[in-house]
Amino acid sequence: MIGVGIIGYGYWGPNLVRNFYETPDCRVVSVSDLRENQLARVRSRYPTVETTTDFREILRDPRVDAVAIATPVSTHFDLGMQALRADKHVLVEKPMTLDVEQALRLVDEAHRRRLTLAVDHTFVFTSAVRKIRELALAGDLGDVYYYDSVRVNLGLFQHDVNVIWDLAVHDLAIMDYVLPAQPVAVAASGMGHVPGEPENMAYVTLHFDARVMAHVHVNWLAPVKVRRTLIGGSRKMIVYDDLEPSEKIKVYDKGITVNGDGNGNGNGNGARYAMLVNYRTGDVWSPQLDITTEALTVELRHFVECIRENKTPINDGQAGLRVVRLLEAATESMRNAGRPVELAGNRCPV
Amino acid sequence: MIGVGIIGYGYWGPNLVRNFYETPDCRVVSVSDLRENQLARVRSRYPTVETTTDFREILRDPRVDAVAIATPVSTHFDLGMQALRADKHVLVEKPMTLDVEQALRLVDEAHRRRLTLAVDHTFVFTSAVRKIRELALAGDLGDVYYYDSVRVNLGLFQHDVNVIWDLAVHDLAIMDYVLPAQPVAVAASGMGHVPGEPENMAYVTLHFDARVMAHVHVNWLAPVKVRRTLIGGSRKMIVYDDLEPSEKIKVYDKGITVNGDGNGNGNGNGARYAMLVNYRTGDVWSPQLDITTEALTVELRHFVECIRENKTPINDGQAGLRVVRLLEAATESMRNAGRPVELAGNRCPV
Amino acid sequence: MIGVGIIGYGYWGPNLVRNFYETPDCRVVSVSDLRENQLARVRSRYPTVETTTDFREILRDPRVDAVAIATPVSTHFDLGMQALRADKHVLVEKPMTLDVEQALRLVDEAHRRRLTLAVDHTFVFTSAVRKIRELALAGDLGDVYYYDSVRVNLGLFQHDVNVIWDLAVHDLAIMDYVLPAQPVAVAASGMGHVPGEPENMAYVTLHFDARVMAHVHVNWLAPVKVRRTLIGGSRKMIVYDDLEPSEKIKVYDKGITVNGDGNGNGNGNGARYAMLVNYRTGDVWSPQLDITTEALTVELRHFVECIRENKTPINDGQAGLRVVRLLEAATESMRNAGRPVELAGNRCPV
């Protein structure tokens, strides 16, 4: 039985408590929040769960094996580090930290203490994203050519982070999970329309070593809600629309074929002999997805299982770090008018 | 009666001939194409129209007042210049030329000879785009915050120009028509998936002096066809979906309001006092559009009228030049890994 | 303060309890259900609410002024009658009773005792349906020509009532609320695909005295979920799609105009002079709806207000009776191969 404490009972905390509450081999020991009225809600719904306004009580509690942190991002590092130092396993909200430096230190601390550190990249536990990864890994898509996501709607404007940290973080976490390679450079452009507030719209471009590119459009000030990803591959292409109630993924047996002879001639005879591109169109297939099980349910079971069996979560601190590195680089690029920022560590040594 | 000659009877030429044929005060004199079999089609459908494989016959013909050029873009400058020097008014396919230098010379030549030079930016003659301009000019949108367009589909891969010149040209022409300001910098990232061929996908970002940005996603290798533009304003926002059969434009009475007190406090007391952003949602309105009249019909009438009345077309050579300048800069940026390219001439002198 | 008891804590009961719990001037006194485990849920979520497996305790309780009945339809009459006889106001789930006879007796009992009897026609409290009624009453639609609804999906097959009683009941309640006239005849055709079980698909046609007709397609065995109503009027037409997240109602300024002269000539000169029908197309308008307030919240406030101020609810027993009359007639017609059943009482005496 894994004892769990939850720090933060605001927007996301209630989902964590509700799901941990129903996770097998797991017991919610205590919840902390600075607001007493929020804690009253916990007690009324979960009479067996203790509450406190002092998160340190949770860290001191020997019945607590793992801590989930659902507080503003600026507090993630400090709370996470204290929890690790109290020898608690940690699940922290995304984005994991405010910068790479903090993320590295958390990863390092967890590693040294052999504790499980996970970041709540919820989307990688949805059946849709898992299916996409499955198709990509199985080679059904062929070579992946691009990943393009639009994630826009009206609201909620954040004050402490820009729209990239708030929305693109989802796409970066999904890409980190489904794409075989790591980006080597990031560029971003964005704009804020409320003076003194963070950017509320942004375009992020990711460059890879291979012939792959990725792009994310995020916007808090859009007239309609869109959650739509296009993934192009040499063999098949995917449309992933998270707002579709049931057919979230469509796999298109579509693409181009290039005439090899045209290629040869083209090399020999100059520009007049262009490649012959043919278009291929086949069936469209929408695989059945388990849309009844909440992603967070799957994620928390995985977290508990990883603690119990001493396994590395798919959403471990390294994943959190990789995503924070991209967020940091994107913001840096955005502050420099879109100038690309290289991710030295990601470049493959040749 | 304006006599018209059409040079090039390939993909678009038949549309020009068909529409000029039915334009009042206008007579199609002659059509040229290098392919005799194409000319046979002209003669069978339009027995009164003459044909020739030598476009110079058209330029020499005193019955021809105006020439329409619908040939590959690499020939636009040369044919356009010859036509102007033969004292013909000119309508040239988009993009107007291969580069800014050529465009400047055409504009200059037409200006010196007081001839009408127009570029076939067909979209600015659609009822949808005209309605958007009307709403923008009337102030219904408030301050325009952004223009975001997605124009993707499978095919047709071009060999002589990249996807920006083929598809984004439409968006740039529309923006040139509906937005009040000119961009001051352009950045673009793209990729080609057929070796030796032009880029088949690209993202173009336009920066403006004011708090406005624009972005275009174009792609020849997408699983689905999308023609969707979001325009955000401080008062209203527009979704323009060109694939909708009838409701192509939706105007959303939606947006944010910012609490002025929050603003004042924020200035005085630092970051702790964030702006209070409220969300405003009202009706959605889809204005009736005349979708029965072909845009090209409207355009050619406008062209003939401008010649007859010595007026400047809304799609004049200057518009063609501005769009070519953006295309050139976007391609330059794309070749430099997305590094923004400044458009010195567009920067407002302060 | 109105004291409320809820009988039945199955599928819908929890919604009633939750909403009554937050209704002003109202107190949930007690909940009854035959299943002790269901009652345990009540106690854990609402520690102040009493529970019992014997609904008669609720009826005997002097603190209870009103009773909500959310049990299988076969028990509605008996429970409703007992509640009325215990001098409780009653809100009963839809459909109100199993037949007209029962409905009449409930209405009569409530009338004699001057008690409020309401039936839970939730849809008439949605902002979408209220907006439709508003438009119809204000004359915006002109003469209403037809009401056409499709309400299909896969599941849930009911065992005690056919699909008309389960799904069409919603449409009949909405029509009763928004249409100015009462149907004079009903026809229905349907079919069951599970031997021994009720019909799982049906088509119901309602005839009116005026030039109006209504039609409802309901189906538990459809591949997709559809909740779509078309309402045709002489001036405007409405599409009401309840699955749209925000633009649930679209008002089309569309229709026909008929040439009066054609009419005159036609009368004088026989069939050769047909009416000249012209088509009219204008803007589409999607009025803002309050989609954040739950319909049941509005309904329960209305119920409590009607009790307190001794007013007649818009969803009173008469409305419940009218709907049950249509359900009964539709089922009778369906059992007779679609033969229309007249609703004598609805025919206007002339």
Next chain:
Amino acid sequence: MIGVGIIGYGYWGPNLVRNFYETPDCRVVSVSDLRENQLARVRSRYPTVETTTDFREILRDPRVDAVAIATPVSTHFDLGMQALRADKHVLVEKPMTLDVEQALRLVDEAHRRRLTLAVDHTFVFTSAVRKIRELALAGDLGDVYYYDSVRVNLGLFQHDVNVIWDLAVHDLAIMDYVLPAQPVAVAASGMGHVPGEPENMAYVTLHFDARVMAHVHVNWLAPVKVRRTLIGGSRKMIVYDDLEPSEKIKVYDKGITVNGDGNGNGNGNGARYAMLVNYRTGDVWSPQLDITTEALTVELRHFVECIRENKTPINDGQAGLRVVRLLEAATESMRNAGRPVELAGNRCPV
């Protein structure tokens, strides 16, 4: 080489001429129409085709082997009969005739003269409908449970036939082609909103011997255009949306399974033991369709091939007769307030 004459060059005639013109082994000899200006169009587009205002010239012409009739439905019988008597094969527009009597006589005449009689049920030559038939025949759907079609839009009001003859004729022809059984009764309800004109909206229900039903909603006065068919089967279900540009057909691996034990118990123990219905949900599949070849092209090739090889067309006079029988019965039912009309001839003799 089959010589073809076309009678009637109004709305549909030009499509017939254009397609016959490009059909192999076929030559368009002559076109007749009462309007000289229409014939002038023929001559300008097809200089080799002769024209006449007297259709009898076509019937007398020995170069003409087959005649296509694209005139108002009231003339179909007379023109068709004259053509057959002139020993011409006949393709007649749908609906084939004004009533069953006429249809029977045409079929009989063609049979006696061993001539090919076909009716232009264009939809059965679309790749979508052919794919549906293929799936139905192959047993992929299991037992077909229902066929439900909605075919509504604004306009075009007809003066000589009601909306059933104009729109539902398509659905009846499709059903005749894809469903394994023939209906045994028809009911219809409808209404006209222009005084003195035919019904502009109608609901048609078809009953079959087996546990199958079909329903068609047709309407000339609808705010939106809908062309959507649901086909329910015991194994799979189909949504056929003809307005979808590419994915016109979606096959849902969805349905119910019924617990056999529940059945047994139910029989033995009365109503308390209801059937256990489980819901099954699997992939959705959208088969690739050839949407580039016009259905009429396929149809005319089939017509010419049937003449040459003396085969029976799939759209033969019998098919035309079966559809007219349904149209006649539906109109009869509609005139009788929806009273079902039995189709005696269709009842299987047992």
